Amino acid sequence: MLKILGIGMSVVIVVTAGAGWWFYEHLNGNIHSLSLDGKGGTEKADAFGRTPINILVMGSDGRTSAEDCKLGGGCSKTGVQTGSNADVEMVLHISADRSNATVMSIPRDTMTKVPACTDSETKQSTNGYYGQINSALQYGPACQVATVHQLTGIPIDHFVKLDFSGVVKMSDAIGGVSVCVSNDVYDTYSHLKLSKGGHTLKGDAALEFVRSRHGFGDGSDLGRTTTQHIFLSAMIRKFKSAGTLTDPTAVYGLADAATKALTVDDGLGTVKKLISLASDVNKVPTKRMTFTTMQTAPDPTDSNRLVIGPGAKTLFSTIANDQSLTTGSGGKSAAASATAKPTASAVPASQLAVTVGNGTTIPGRASDVAAALTDQGFGSATVTHGAPTSAATTLTYGTGQKAQAQTVAKALGLSSSHLKQGTGTGLTLVIGADWPSGTSFPGGTSSPAPADTHAAVSNAHASTADEAKSCAQVSQYRTVNLNGVPMTPAQAYAAAKNVPDSDS
Numbered sequence: 001m002l003k004i005l006g007i008g009m010s011v012v013i014v015v016t017a018g019a020g021w022w023f024y025e026h027l028n029g030n031i032h033s034l035s036l037d038g039k040g041g042t043e044k045a046d047a048f049g050r051t052p053i054n055i056l057v058m059g060s061d062g063r064t065s066a067e068d069c070k071l072g073g074g075c076s077k078t079g080v081q082t083g084s085n086a087d088v089e090m091v092l093h094i095s096a097d098r099s100n101a102t103v104m105s106i107p108r109d110t111m112t113k114v115p116a117c118t119d120s121e122t123k124q125s126t127n128g129y130y131g132q133i134n135s136a137l138q139y140g141p142a143c144q145v146a147t148v149h150q151l152t153g154i155p156i157d158h159f160v161k162l163d164f165s166g167v168v169k170m171s172d173a174i175g176g177v178s179v180c181v182s183n184d185v186y187d188t189y190s191h192l193k194l195s196k197g198g199h200t201l202k203g204d205a206a207l208e209f210v211r212s213r214h215g216f217g218d219g220s221d222l223g224r225t226t227t228q229h230i231f232l233s234a235m236i237r238k239f240k241s242a243g244t245l246t247d248p249t250a251v252y253g254l255a256d257a258a259t260k261a262l263t264v265d266d267g268l269g270t271v272k273k274l275i276s277l278a279s280d281v282n283k284v285p286t287k288r289m290t291f292t293t294m295q296t297a298p299d300p301t302d303s304n305r306l307v308i309g310p311g312a313k314t315l316f317s318t319i320a321n322d323q324s325l326t327t328g329s330g331g332k333s334a335a336a337s338a339t340a341k342p343t344a345s346a347v348p349a350s351q352l353a354v355t356v357g358n359g360t361t362i363p364g365r366a367s368d369v370a371a372a373l374t375d376q377g378f379g380s381a382t383v384t385h386g387a388p389t390s391a392a393t394t395l396t397y398g399t400g401q402k403a404q405a406q407t408v409a410k411a412l413g414l415s416s417s418h419l420k421q422g423t424g425t426g427l428t429l430v431i432g433a434d435w436p437s438g439t440s441f442p443g444g445t446s447s448p449a450p451a452d453t454h455a456a457v458s459n460a461h462a463s464t465a466d467e468a469k470s471c472a473q474v475s476q477y478r479t480v481n482l483n484g485v486p487m488t489p490a491q492a493y494a495a496a497k498n499v500p501d502s503d504s
Contacts, residue, residue: 030259033269035120039146040156048406048416050096052322053280054154056145058161059088086137086144091154093319094280100288100324105225108134109306111299112151117143152316161263171206173257177235183474184493187215188482193493193501205502215489216472219479222293226461227472229291233465237286286465290325293461314455325457352404353380357387359430369431372439376411390432393418398425413444
């Protein structure tokens with residue numbers, strides 16, 4: 001799951017910095033990697049050569065080892081099994097400028113087209129079919145990546161997969177994750193049993209929490225995705241807090257557990273590559289990490305299955321087009337306000353003022369471009385007269401204003417060669433003879449029209465990773481069954497007095 005990326009990998013940075021060659025090679029030897037086979041599409045670089053990162057994080061339900069059979073159950077008749085489904089699927093998006101991140105969960109019950117695939121390890125293949133999205137993993141991680149890419153249009157650069165035992169090893173290695181539940185809960189299916197309030201979950205208890213689908217929300221997979229976001233947010237906060245990584249023994253255990261717990265694509269198949277990724281993740285503050293769940297609707301042909309719902313395509317677009325779902329300051333989630341402007345950098349367009357001059361002999365060029373900037377949400381764009389004639393378009397910025405200039409440049413399709421630092425302050429754009437018409441620089445890579453962030457997060461259960469007081473909402477419906485009697489998770493807790501709590 002996501003914690004392997006943003007957290008376990010972060011630990012690898014600290015560990016390898018002072019570790020010897022043997023330890024480095026030991027960690028490399030732990031990593032199992034597979035080829036992505038080009039199934040995920042290609043990211044587009046912005047005008048400055050920066051590219052976003054999109055990673056499909058998969059939690060497998062496979063009982064492919066005795067350890068996973070014990071943890072997941074279901075092997076009493078079949079024994080150790082082959083094949084698995086991706087019961088947890090999260091697209092982790094890290095922006096090109098590393099200022100923000102979005103995590104979008106895809107419910108496992110979503111119905112979609114699975115393309116023709118062949119598993120590079122087992123050689124099991126399919127000519128393609130319409131089915132439940134999590135089943136694509138039966139044909140290998142690359143097939144799951146291809147299926148998500150086809151559904152969402154989001155390029156997927158990498159994947160990370162872990163199984164039941166991986167969750168247990170990681171939670172043990174970090175000393176547990178602090179969560180809270182809104183009421184007493186006993187999910188008789190995942191075996192999670194907790195009293196109302198806060199808890200620190202380790203090992204099996206952590207696995208029970210992230211697997212529980214009957215204990216929270218409406219008792220479906222939709223409720224489970226929200227609970228998983230709470231768990232992962234808590235884990236991220238723990239790793240970013242002071243003192244977490246100061247114990248050498250704990251650091252070694254975590255690094256060893258993290259690299260043993262995951263399967264990755266070969267683009268992440270070395271400690272060095274994981275260090276680079278961890279560095280990118282660590283640049284994003286928790287207040288600018290947005291967790292969402294893909295909007296869904298009931299499948300018209302099967303009430304137990306889902307299809308993409310209103311708003312989902314807009315959410316896909318915000319991710320594919322590298323648009324943030326938080327405000328530039330990160331002070332408030334777009335999920336909460338639904339009014340934030342997506343930006344190309346950590347500086348919101350709404351806070352920027354641009355002076356535009358016409359360096360061509362064509363009347364009205366400055367006014368046209370200035371109007372285009374304000375239409376894209378920029379605070380103001382003032383036209384000046386008397387700009388000197390210029391062969392080349394330039395965007396001049398003052399000291400400390402490079403990020404602001406990059407935001408303007410991305411909106412207009414200007415490359416870094418058009419930017420220069422001046423001696424004054426503010427942002428001044430002079431349109432040259434190389435830009436005779438239009439509001440996007442010829443051949444440039446301007447941003448697409450910003451998606452509607454209100455629609456993107458509507459019904460997406462969005463939250464940010466800094467929301468420390470969020471509790472998992474225990475289901476009020478009769479979603480569990482105890483001794484053949486349907487009841488609510490709270491009723492089951494009260495009735496199961498002889499069953500120990502998960503964290504006892």
